[in-house]
Amino acid sequence: MKKTIFVFSALIIALLVLFQLSKYAYLSGDISIEITIAIIAIAFFFIGIYINQKALRKKENAIPPIDLEKIEQLGISQREYEVLIEISKGLSNKEIADTLFVSESTIKTHVSNLLVKLDAKRRTQAIQKAKDLQILSI
């Protein structure tokens, strides 16, 4: 919101400056009014593009909105979520156990709980559901 105010202030100032410049240029007879107007038009055309570009860039950066609330709603714990991430990377239970420094039994327990909470029959289905629920970055 602050930036919006700033941008509009800058625009107004630019406009005022242009007024003075154009008036001076026109009155002094250096350039014709057509050229003055053309320059202003082109300038503001590109200013519009620039502003829009910046605004859209923010939206694009907001691509991965992981739904933390949904994770809570499903009752998925911190550790279970870590396991879920490793599953989505394509790791086996043994490999996950090694990366998280626990036994394979532990991972099996977590996976089993995850499948119940995500209402999935297999880990592949869990991946799909998790992505649909936006608790995994696509």
Place this chain on the structure above:
Amino acid sequence: MKKTIFVFSALIIALLVLFQLSKYAYLSGDISIEITIAIIAIAFFFIGIYINQKALRKKENAIPPIDLEKIEQLGISQREYEVLIEISKGLSNKEIADTLFVSESTIKTHVSNLLVKLDAKRRTQAIQKAKDLQILSI
């Protein structure tokens, strides 16, 4: 490319129209030059935003570029690719067999071949690799 030419033609015409209008308005003394310039500036500001908006909309629509060439390069056959898609949906071999109307043995063969071609040890890893290779819509 055609649209680009059209858009620029329209812009030039708009500019010319504005010239005449502004000249007339100014010379007839109806409105001051400041207001004329301000209107032009604002108009072109929004034109810039509009043009940019349209250009970016096209890019966004180009999100899912499945790399058909890569599928060929990897030697993945039509049927194998169908199986890959079903795998990514989270289906079991038996379920895939049912949806494709073949036996589970056939699916196992396809999966085994896929794992070799995708250089994966598990189906979950195959999903990941396939998405990285852009042969599956994220």
Place this chain on the structure above:
DNA sequence: TCAAGGCTCATACTAAAGTACCAAAATCAG
């Protein structure tokens, strides 16, 4: 302090997944 939930681990199974090898149709390009 005490119950509750989360994390850990184990055992014992059952069920899928995956490998290896083989082989018969079907399809397709030369």
Place this chain on the structure above:
DNA sequence: CTGATTTTGGTACTTTAGTATGAGCCTTGA
């Protein structure tokens, strides 16, 4: 037509995955 793939399917095994159950340890809120 013929050789090369592709698709299909089977058998026999090994390896992961997943379930069920029980239990000890830790942290935390009431």
